[in-house]
Amino acid sequence: MADLKISGNPNPIVGQAEKYSIEGVLGNSSLEQAILSQKHSTSPFDNQIKWTVHILEKGTWRKAISPDNDKTGATVTYTFFQQSLTRDGIRLKVEANGKSATIDIKTQKAPDAKIVKVELLNDKFQKPTKPFAYGDSIIASVHCVKMEMLPVKVTLWEDDMPKAGHNAANSKVQYGKGNVLNGRVYVKFFLGPNAAKIANLKVAPGKEAEGEGEMHEYYVTAEIFEKNPTRIASANTNVKNPDYKPEAKKQTPAQQKGPSKKEEKGIFDSAGDVLHDYYETSVSVLNEIGENIREKINSLMTVDMGGKKEENVASCGEKYCIKKDDSSELIREINIRLAGFGGNVPTDKFTDRTEKMIKQFQRDYMKVPETGKVCGNVLRSIDEFSNKWVEKISDYTCLCKNVHSITDKCSGFGKGRYNGEYSSSRKIERYHKYERPGIHRSLLWGTSALQFYLSQQNVYKYLWKTAGYRCWDHNRSVPRQSTNHMGKAVDIQFSKNGHNILGSVRSNLPLLHEIFDKFYKKYLQAKYQWIDGKNNFSIEPIGIGEGLTNSWIHLDVREFDNEYLDDKYFVKTQEKVLNGSIVELAKKLGFLNTCMCNSGANNSGTKPKEDAKNDKRIDPKKLKASSKIKLFIKDWEDFKPNLYNDDSEDHHCTIGYGHLVHLGPCNGSEPQEFKNGISKARALELFDLRIVDFERAVQRDVTVPLYQYEFDALISFLFNCGENFFVKKKAPKLHRNLLNKEYEAAAKEFLDVTSGGLGGLVKRRKAENNMFLNNIYDSKH
Incomplete structure (x- = not known):
């Protein structure tokens, strides 16, 4: 047999x-x-x-x-x-x-990015075994391939048409978007109690007398948000109609006539879609964290369909916060990812240094009150920071690739030679000849934080890395004997006010000391010349001569204890640099309540300034672009990796998220970086650098107090029209009304700046007008 x-x-x-x-x-x-x-x-x-x-x-x-x-x-x-x-x-x-x-x-990568499957689940992340009811939640599960971290738009529809399948004539209830993680996006829609009444207002043609029937049918569509391909639709799911009566009574003439214009107003627009401002919405992203249901609950994207707003996460009163004296592998990962926010070693202990580091991250990156404790909001912010500022390991590969005389080049990160051998009788790390297996993760994340802090100002700029890894073959060919660059160091060049700090000249030295004091020392707590460098970042001494840095700054981790220089902390692939989602790790380790808690977001118990209307307008010099306006502008601008001429009257050369390369159309004179196309990460960097210019333009040209949302609307307006739009008197009535504190009249003038009625600009000006008047950030278009 x-x-x-x-x-x-x-x-x-x-x-x-x-x-x-x-x-x-x-x-x-x-x-x-x-x-x-x-x-x-x-x-x-x-x-x-x-x-x-x-x-x-x-x-x-x-x-x-x-x-x-x-x-x-x-x-x-x-x-x-x-x-x-x-x-x-x-x-x-x-x-x-x-x-x-x-x-x-052993699965293989897909050749093309696409959405494979869309299905509907109940709030336990299971396939429903019974019809949904109003008051339940429907979770849309979207399977994707080759789309990690790309945004996906998910739309909930109420099926009004006779045949199954997606039909554009159906009622679009609401949409949200989420970023793909591990091939999945989850979007949660809450079926509010009032949604049934709305569903019953529109029925399939020919069935007006019967009403919607015993069941309402819902489904979702998913599409790649930026590329807008053919929609992928889920199967329909039934929701019990609470207004259904088996024997319909004869309708009165008034009932047969249907709702009056007054009754309809605020519910459906001319296309039959539910108006955005009729619903309360709470939007965030739910990404797949694992297959176990308990591991799948992350910050949810919730769409409330006419009912009471469902809370995203609740405060635990610090009951589930991770804090001082705790220990776990999650804490080790936090200590690595946030190493540049005050400096730390990759320990699994929550030490005094960890607490100070969390406080610095909360203050400088999250812009929330400092608690020094970790809850879900901190974990989610670490993931956000990581995805945005992660270093490219390819920028750190060995310099032997550039030396023609070296025939047997390493693969990029040495050959693993000389472990345990020293170039001196003193067996300390300074003389350890070992070619480490990659770059130390704490060093990489320290550099990420450095880049973040540099992005917050416009005087000092990061230019490029002079050196990352240097194997022994490169050392001998130079010649040099330093072991720091065998996975433990990085050299970086800078500029100040547009002047590149290059060459071996003494005038560079005070500039390098300034950068060390203002960034490395202040934020990374780096030590100079390894003085008191034990378990800290260190830099080589600045000066002219052998062993000194004269146009770059050298950062290393060589003074870490041996336990923190274990091979497991050195990486040579991009996947290992990021090491997955920190929220995912937290859930896998059982910190479920921690991940769901949001208690550290704002300890005062009040909403952040930008989320609520202030009692008084304030001086615009005290305001910054809010996170909401940044998302709003990026939604309107859309990411384009290659050069293009924008839609303005003069068709200016542009790239990324509306980043102005130069005035007038693209003509071949653009920097080589832009000619080759840029990544989304680079586009985000350019966006964050550029948005500061528009903050300053509003602060310069508008001298009357503003609400946050009025300030934001003006930033979007100038971002689209040009930072000197008011200076050049391109919108004199708008500017004059502002300066006269005639705010509503100023908002009305937004609607006239459309380059002769261009469709896209008409829609954008309406959205900016709505934001300025009503504090509504609606980027749908």
């Missing part, structure tokens, strides 16, 4: 369905005969052939927790998704007739 075997592709491409079948003789049984004769059709014996998926984690196989992974039948179909690429191992198992077989699966 032959053994049971599995036939099928062991190397499936993520997002593509593959069939797997049993092979071999099972024995002289009715089950065998059923399989042989009806292998590719439904058989009453199918439920005796059971398939399961197993995952390897930390050397142990466990059964995957998902109803889609358990199947029955002689032939089954499996689709493996993006997260499978990160698994240590995947095994498909079949059991039948007392025997079993397995096949190990």
Whole structure:
């Protein structure tokens, strides 16, 4: 009797369905005969052939927790998704007739970015087994491939048309967006109690007399937010209609006539879509954190359909906060990611230094009151900081690649030579000849924080890295004997007020000392010339001569204790630099309540200034662009990686998120960086640098007090029209009304600045007018 075997592709491409079948003789049984004769059709014996998926984690196989992974039948179909690429191992198992077989699966990357599947789940992240009811939540689960961190737009529709499937004539209820993480995006829609009344206002053609019937039908569509391809729709799901009556009573003439214009106002616009301002909305992103349901609860994107607003997260009163004297692998990761906010070693202990570091991060990056404790809002902000400011490991590869005389070049991060060997009788790290396996993560994240702090001003600029890794072959060819650059150091060049600090000249030295004092020492707590450098960042001495830095600043971690220079802290791939989501790690380690808590967001218990109307307008010099206006502008500008001429009258050369390269159309004189196209990360850097100019323009040209949202609306207006728009008297009535404190009249003038009625500008001016008057940040267009 032959053994049971599995036939099928062991190397499936993520997002593509593959069939797997049993092979071999099972024995002289009715089950065998059923399989042989009806292998590719439904058989009453199918439920005796059971398939399961197993995952390897930390050397142990466990059964995957998902109803889609358990199947029955002689032939089954499996689709493996993006997260499978990160698994240590995947095994498909079949059991039948007392025997079993397995096949190990190694998934392959998809060739193209796409949305593969959209499905609807209940609030327990399970497929619904009964109809939804108003007051429930519907969770849209979107499977994607090759789309990590890209935004996805998800829209909830109420199905009004007779046939199933997406129809643009259906009622668009609301939409949200989330960034892809591990191949998934989750969006949560709350079915408010009043939504049923709205659903019953619009019915399928020909069924007006019957009403909506016993069930309302909802579905969602998903699309790549920036590229706007064909929408992918989920199947419909039923929601009980609380107003349904089996025997409809005869309607009065008034009822047959339907709601009056007054009654309809504020509910539907001319296209039949629900107006944005009719609903209360609370929007954030829910990304997949793991397969276990308890691990999937992150900050939720919630759309409240006409009911009471559902809270995103609640304060735990610091009950679940991570704080001083705690210890865990999560704390170690926090100490690494935030190393540049005050300096720290990769310990798993929550020390005094950790507390100071958290406070500095809260004060400088999060802009919230300092608690020194970690709750969900801090974890989410660390992920935000990490994704935006992560260093590129490719910028740190060994310089031996540039030396022609070196024939046997290393792969970028040395060859692992000379571990435990020293160039001196003093066996200290300064003389350790070991070519470390990559760049120390604390050094990388310290440099990330340095770049963040540099972005907050316009005097000193980061130019480039002079050196990251230097293997022994490069050392000998230079020649030099330093071991710091074998994974423990980075050299960076700077400019001041547009002047590049280059060359071995004494005039550079005071400039380098300024940068050290204002950034390295102030924010990273770096020590000069390794003085008191134990377990701190250090820099080489500044000066002219051998062993001194004369046009760059050298930062290293060589004074860390040996336990903090373990090989596990050195990385050479981009994936290991980031090391995944810190929220995901927290959930895997069981910090579920911590992740859900938001108690540190604002200890005063009041809303931040930018989220509520102040009692008094204030001097615009005290205001900065809010996070909401930054998102608003980026939604309008859209990311473009290559040079283009904008829609203004003069068609100025632009790139990224509306970043002005120069006045007038692109003509070939643009910097090479822009000619080659830029990444989204670089576009975000340019955006954050440029937005400061518009803050200053408003502060310079508007001398009367403003609310935050009025200030924001003016920033968006100038970002689109030019920072000197008021100076050049391009909008004299708007500017004059502002200076006369005629705020409503000024807002009205927004609507006239449309370059002769260009459709896109008309919509944007309306949105800016709405923001200026009503504190509504609506970037839909």
